[in-house]
Amino acid sequence: MYRYDEFDHAFVSERVEQFRDQVQRRLAGELAEDAFKPLRLMNGVYLQLHAYMLRIAIPYGTLSARQMRMLAHIARTYDRGYGHFTTRQNLQFNWPKLSEIPDALADLASVEMHALQTSGNCIRNVTADHFAGAAADEIADPRPYAEILRQWSSVHPEFSFLPRKFKIAVTGAERDRAAIQVHDIGLHLKKNDKGEIGFAVYVGGGQGRTPMIAKLIRDFLPEEDLLSYTTAIVRVYNLHGRRDNKYKARIKILVHETGTEELTRQVEAEFASLRDSELKLPEQDVEAIAAYFAPPALPQRAEGWENLARWKKADLAFARWVQQNVQPHKNPDYGMVTISLKPIGGIPGDATDAQMDAIADLAEEYAFDEIRVSHEQNLILPHVALADLEAVYRGLVAIDLAEANAGLITDIIACPGLDYCALANARSIPLAQEISRRFGSSERQAEIGELKIKISGCINACGHHHVGHIGLLGVEKKGAELYQITLGGSGDEHTSIGEIIGRGFEPDRVTDAIETIVDTYLGLRLDPSEIFLAAYRRVGPQPFKTALYGAAAEAA
Amino acid sequence: MTKIWRETGFVDNDPWVIETDEVKATGEQKPLLSLDELIAKADESNDVGLGVLIKPADDVRRLEPYLYRLEIVAVAFPAFNDGRAFSHASLLRQRLGYTNELRAVGDVLIDQVPLMQRVGIDSFAVSNATALKRLAENRLPAIPHHYQPAVRDAEAGKGYSWRRQAKPAA
Numbered sequence: 001m002y003r004y005d006e007f008d009h010a011f012v013s014e015r016v017e018q019f020r021d022q023v024q025r026r027l028a029g030e031l032a033e034d035a036f037k038p039l040r041l042m043n044g045v046y047l048q049l050h051a052y053m054l055r056i057a058i059p060y061g062t063l064s065a066r067q068m069r070m071l072a073h074i075a076r077t078y079d080r081g082y083g084h085f086t087t088r089q090n091l092q093f094n095w096p097k098l099s100e101i102p103d104a105l106a107d108l109a110s111v112e113m114h115a116l117q118t119s120g121n122c123i124r125n126v127t128a129d130h131f132a133g134a135a136a137d138e139i140a141d142p143r144p145y146a147e148i149l150r151q152w153s154s155v156h157p158e159f160s161f162l163p164r165k166f167k168i169a170v171t172g173a174e175r176d177r178a179a180i181q182v183h184d185i186g187l188h189l190k191k192n193d194k195g196e197i198g199f200a201v202y203v204g205g206g207q208g209r210t211p212m213i214a215k216l217i218r219d220f221l222p223e224e225d226l227l228s229y230t231t232a233i234v235r236v237y238n239l240h241g242r243r244d245n246k247y248k249a250r251i252k253i254l255v256h257e258t259g260t261e262e263l264t265r266q267v268e269a270e271f272a273s274l275r276d277s278e279l280k281l282p283e284q285d286v287e288a289i290a291a292y293f294a295p296p297a298l299p300q301r302a303e304g305w306e307n308l309a310r311w312k313k314a315d316l317a318f319a320r321w322v323q324q325n326v327q328p329h330k331n332p333d334y335g336m337v338t339i340s341l342k343p344i345g346g347i348p349g350d351a352t353d354a355q356m357d358a359i360a361d362l363a364e365e366y367a368f369d370e371i372r373v374s375h376e377q378n379l380i381l382p383h384v385a386l387a388d389l390e391a392v393y394r395g396l397v398a399i400d401l402a403e404a405n406a407g408l409i410t411d412i413i414a415c416p417g418l419d420y421c422a423l424a425n426a427r428s429i430p431l432a433q434e435i436s437r438r439f440g441s442s443e444r445q446a447e448i449g450e451l452k453i454k455i456s457g458c459i460n461a462c463g464h465h466h467v468g469h470i471g472l473l474g475v476e477k478k479g480a481e482l483y484q485i486t487l488g489g490s491g492d493e494h495t496s497i498g499e500i501i502g503r504g505f506e507p508d509r510v511t512d513a514i515e516t517i518v519d520t521y522l523g524l525r526l527d528p529s530e531i532f533l534a535a536y537r538r539v540g541p542q543p544f545k546t547a548l549y550g551a552a553a554e555a556a
Numbered sequence: 557m558t559k560i561w562r563e564t565g566f567v568d569n570d571p572w573v574i575e576t577d578e579v580k581a582t583g584e585q586k587p588l589l590s591l592d593e594l595i596a597k598a599d600e601s602n603d604v605g606l607g608v609l610i611k612p613a614d615d616v617r618r619l620e621p622y623l624y625r626l627e628i629v630a631v632a633f634p635a636f637n638d639g640r641a642f643s644h645a646s647l648l649r650q651r652l653g654y655t656n657e658l659r660a661v662g663d664v665l666i667d668q669v670p671l672m673q674r675v676g677i678d679s680f681a682v683s684n685a686t687a688l689k690r691l692a693e694n695r696l697p698a699i700p701h702h703y704q705p706a707v708r709d710a711e712a713g714k715g716y717s718w719r720r721q722a723k724p725a726a
Contacts, residue, residue, distance in 0.1 A: 035636060121637065278718075
């Protein structure tokens with residue numbers, strides 16, 4: 001993984017001191033809250049419902065054991081002993097004191113981490129495929145490009161006061177595990193006929209109150225033009241993005257109002273003037289960054305195959321966990337392990353300091369010191385020998401994180417909702433917990449198969465409900481919480497926005513409604529290999545509407 | 557009270573005035589014209605030494621034929637969080653090759669000044685009390701390591717092509 005050099009070290013410590021000065025001025029009353037706000041947001045500091053919140057960047061989701069231990073330390077020292085992994089490959093702490101945040105940032109800097117640009121109207125933490133460098137279907141590792149973008153966007157003098165936040169995601173495999181089509185810029189790595197690396201460039205995707213799927217504006221952008229082309233896009237956005245209405249300020253609205261063709265023309269015109277500038281990427285620099293992401297040397301561990309077969313036979317729970325949470329690695333002797341942060345009845349994405357420490361130990365001992373955070377609020381050990389799976393599993397059982405539910409109905413994404421968030425209209429966490437308990441039996445989950453439930457407590461869609469196979473959106477109606485259900489959303493390479501199925505449900509009726517939807521699916525699928533999403537795409541919403549609202553809905 | 561600051565210190569007797577219904581340029585003073593006024597005036601005269609005020613929604617590229625006749629371009633920050641003038645400044649310096657005075661006017665705060673300098677702004681109309689105090693003490697909250705090339709002259713940073721390092725103070 002990327003290691004800071006002297007330049008990076010100097011930069012992050014200068015940035016911590018710069019922020020310390022801003023915090024001191026704020027506490028001394030020299031800096032008004034409205035002027036302090038964009039400055040603190042650019043350093044990851046929110047003001048939430050109950051307290052300040054610190055959002056730490058985990059660039060492209062990659063962490064080492066040492067970094068994970070520091071996160072545990074921060075949870076213990078400055079917070080209440082736990083942290084929350086988010087859908088944007090960040091970690092949030094909910095209870096830090098403003099006066100102590102510069103110290104927490106200094107601690108982070110000591111392990112090559114920061115909270116830069118995890119919030120605010122700037123270019124946010126760049127996200128990437130959580131299986132990068134390990135997945136069998138990978139064309140190229142997206143992380144070197146995400147790292148180059150991370151550096152380039154850090155305290156960018158032209159782009160620190162954009163109309164709204166700006167999110168970039170990069171993926172390098174056939175399967176899109178970074179949801180690039182619901183980002184402001186989505187980059188899909190590909191190779192051309194000559195075997196050269198480039199990007200398909202998508203612009204203007206996003207969720208929130210106006211969900212939109214990104215438009216492809218460049219089929220193949222050469223690698224060397226990554227920064228000049230991105231600069232062109234962000235400059236067009238900075239100059240022409242709407243600033244009259246916060247809800248229309250994202251680039252997706254600009255793309256929609258300008259039209260894809262005209263916007264592409266503007267971007268290409270800007271790019272024509274930038275392509276031969278200092279922003280052109282020299283091949284040796286790309287190679288030097290890429291060298292940091294070279295996969296670990298993986299020793300042959302062919303004995304794993306036999307061991308695994310034996311262990312699976314001896315322990316059904318282990319077999320189930322391997323089946324669900326271990327995915328094929330590029331190297332057949334290895335697997336990619338998903339550590340589910342969705343124990344039955346738990347809070348999606350939460351981990352305690354002790355759990356973080358234990359995961360760090362496992363990563364060090366069995367996983368070449370690498371941990372990833374997925375946008376589905378789980379952790380990943382990307383390189384684990386099959387021969388070590390049993391030991392890893394035992395380690396996870398000991399900290400209650402061995403739930404065998406990756407990709408299943410209880411692997412729910414949920415935003416923090418009304419329990420923490422100043423924006424929320426409804427709770428997300430208790431609902432996720434109730435659904436998780438209702439469908440908690442492993443036999444039932446296995447029968448249902450792949451099914452992604454995503455819950456947002458408000459229209460801002462942090463829980464990605466628009467791209468949930470089943471999406472739940474909390475709304476407030478006459479002082480009461482109500483949940484709208486959407487069906488058929490997906491955030492992969494065939495991105496779709498879910499459709500609202502009908503009127504919303506009261507909190508105590510939502511789980512029953514989900515059960516009705518699930519039972520309807522089980523009744524109409526062609527066979528168990530047809531997952532919920534495929535079945536929905538085949539039959540459409542009507543059978544679900546009828547099941548939920550009765551035959552009267554058929555006329556609607 | 558608005559004062560004009562440049563890296564060399566506060567400027568006395570700055571002649572440039574943003575005219576309003578109440579305020580007009582008098583005597584030695586000169587008006588900062590709107591983009592349309594500037595173009596009209598430049599087209600109907602041979603005047604040089606002109607000044608123009610670029611508003612956020614203006615297309616700064618329209619200045620191109622008149623640049624050699626401009627003594628100052630002011631870019632407006634109607635609120636500190638309206639960042640369009642950062643792009644105007646970049647375009648003026650990098651694309652159009654404008655080399656005379658480039659001034660930030662409006663909501664100019666101390667924490668934004670280092671970013672404004674990096675996009676080529678070299679003159680600042682400041683009224684915020686903290687900003688005035690810090691500038692008087694020459695305490696800019698700038699950091700010397702940069703991850704991207706920008707307008708302001710800087711040394712190549714160690715490592716990768718996109719890095720820059722502020723030149724040490726002379």
